[in-house]
Amino acid sequence: MRTRRAEPEFLGRNNVIFFAAVVLIILLTAVIGYFIYITRLQKTPAKGTDPLFITAAESTARTLWHAPDSNLIPPTEEGELIRYGKELIAHTARYLGPEGKVKPISNGMNCQNCHLSAGTKPFGNNYAAVASTYPKFRARSGGIESMEKRINDCIQRSLNGQRLADDSREMRAIIAWFQWVGKDVPKDSVPSGTGLSSLSDLDRAADPVGGKSVYEKHCLVCHGREGVGLKHPDSIEWTYPPLAGRHSYTTAAGLFRLSRFAGYVKSNMPHGTTFENPVLTDEEAWDVAAYVNSLERPVKVFQEDWPDISKKPFDHPFGPYADSFSQAQHKYGPFGPIRLAQKPKSK
Numbered sequence: 001m002r003t004r005r006a007e008p009e010f011l012g013r014n015n016v017i018f019f020a021a022v023v024l025i026i027l028l029t030a031v032i033g034y035f036i037y038i039t040r041l042q043k044t045p046a047k048g049t050d051p052l053f054i055t056a057a058e059s060t061a062r063t064l065w066h067a068p069d070s071n072l073i074p075p076t077e078e079g080e081l082i083r084y085g086k087e088l089i090a091h092t093a094r095y096l097g098p099e100g101k102v103k104p105i106s107n108g109m110n111c112q113n114c115h116l117s118a119g120t121k122p123f124g125n126n127y128a129a130v131a132s133t134y135p136k137f138r139a140r141s142g143g144i145e146s147m148e149k150r151i152n153d154c155i156q157r158s159l160n161g162q163r164l165a166d167d168s169r170e171m172r173a174i175i176a177w178f179q180w181v182g183k184d185v186p187k188d189s190v191p192s193g194t195g196l197s198s199l200s201d202l203d204r205a206a207d208p209v210g211g212k213s214v215y216e217k218h219c220l221v222c223h224g225r226e227g228v229g230l231k232h233p234d235s236i237e238w239t240y241p242p243l244a245g246r247h248s249y250t251t252a253a254g255l256f257r258l259s260r261f262a263g264y265v266k267s268n269m270p271h272g273t274t275f276e277n278p279v280l281t282d283e284e285a286w287d288v289a290a291y292v293n294s295l296e297r298p299v300k301v302f303q304e305d306w307p308d309i310s311k312k313p314f315d316h317p318f319g320p321y322a323d324s325f326s327q328a329q330h331k332y333g334p335f336g337p338i339r340l341a342q343k344p345k346s347k
């Protein structure tokens with residue numbers, strides 16, 4: 001009897017507790033492991049959308065600014081003014097060009113030729129951040145600039161024209177349009193996709209000769225020989241606006257800076273191109289910019305520009321400069337060394 005009693009002793013209380021503990025540990029490990037597995041599954045993105053493997057363009061597209069729907073402009077007097085502003089941007093020449101029905105004060109180009117889709121296209125030189133950032137300080141004038149001043153800058157320089165009065169219905173309408181376009185942009189912020197793309201620097205000067213071949217291959221068909229453009233049959237607007245020659249933008253315009261021209265062209269030309277699907281490489285964009293900006297165009301000089309010459313952008317093509325790089329290098333590059341020298345020196 002004693003030996004029989006010893007058996008249950010072998011499976012006694014201590015051993016039961018021991019086995020129970022082992023089973024519990026195995027169960028716990030399984031449960032914890034399962035939870036870790038589940039949470040990892042949720043965090044692992046579907047194939048092709050891993051954040052590490054998206055392109056810069058895709059990442060920008062996800063948070064990209066979009067203009068408000070202009071069908072929603074209210075049917076009020078204020079709405080009327082906004083719509084007139086949009087019309088003035090899209091068809092400037094009909095109102096303010098040499099044949100314009102309001103006042104002949106500009107060269108026949110439309111604002112929209114450079115500010116695509118009335119200034120609503122991502123990286124199409126849009127007006128996303130105009131209402132949110134003006135009035136603001138600009139180094140070109142060395143002072144605080146109003147929206148009116150900035151608009152007249154483009155009329156005088158890009159459209160080779162004369163200023164619009166601040167209180168004219170046309171100026172009020174253009175501003176109303178900018179306020180509509182930027183109405184969802186918080187004060188002082190600049191959304192993704194605003195303005196123009198910035199390209200990577202070349203380690204050589206941009207080359208007008210190489211740019212001529214790019215031009216012949218990708219641009220000539222529309223903009224014509226030497227960028228003279230093609231007039232619309234109504235002879236008021238341009239079907240293909242001039243890139244050079246006496247009807248084009250002046251030497252004081254933003255596009256006369258290579259970085260602005262190259263950035264515009266890269267994301268928008270040939271016409272219909274978007275920043276997601278550029279046609280030209282950065283190199284081709286820089287070279288075609290050099291070619292077009294080496295052609296003849298109206299010369300306009302504003303003596304009062306850049307009161308502090310050390311604030312001139314690296315690609316401002318006119319001296320005097322605060323550094324010792326030549327005017328040619330400031331126009332065509334290589335820009336890397338100039339940018340490096342412009343970085344604020346640490347004390």
Ligand code: HEC
Nearest residue numbers: 109110111114129130150151154158195196249254255260
């Ligand atoms: C030949 C091309 C061209 C034409 C035409 C043109 N612009 Fe511009 N505009 C530019 C460039 C280039 C810039 C500067 C972009 C930059 O530096 O990022 C600019 C900038 C501006 C800005 C400042 C945008 C900002 O976010 O700070 C305003 C406002 C503006 N233009 C209004 C107009 C208006 C209004 C018209 C028509 C009356 C017009 N532009 C016609 C090329 C043009």
Ligand code: HEC
Nearest residue numbers: 112113114218219222239240241242243265269270271288
């Ligand atoms: C399919 C025709 C077409 C081709 C090809 C084309 N463009 Fe354009 N381009 C246009 C049109 C149309 C506009 C005006 C857009 C608008 O008003 O909506 C324009 C506007 C421009 C502008 C701003 C306005 C101006 O006159 O300065 C520049 C700069 C420009 N194109 C450069 C180029 C370059 C460089 C190429 C070649 C890489 C090119 N384009 C190829 C049709 C074309």
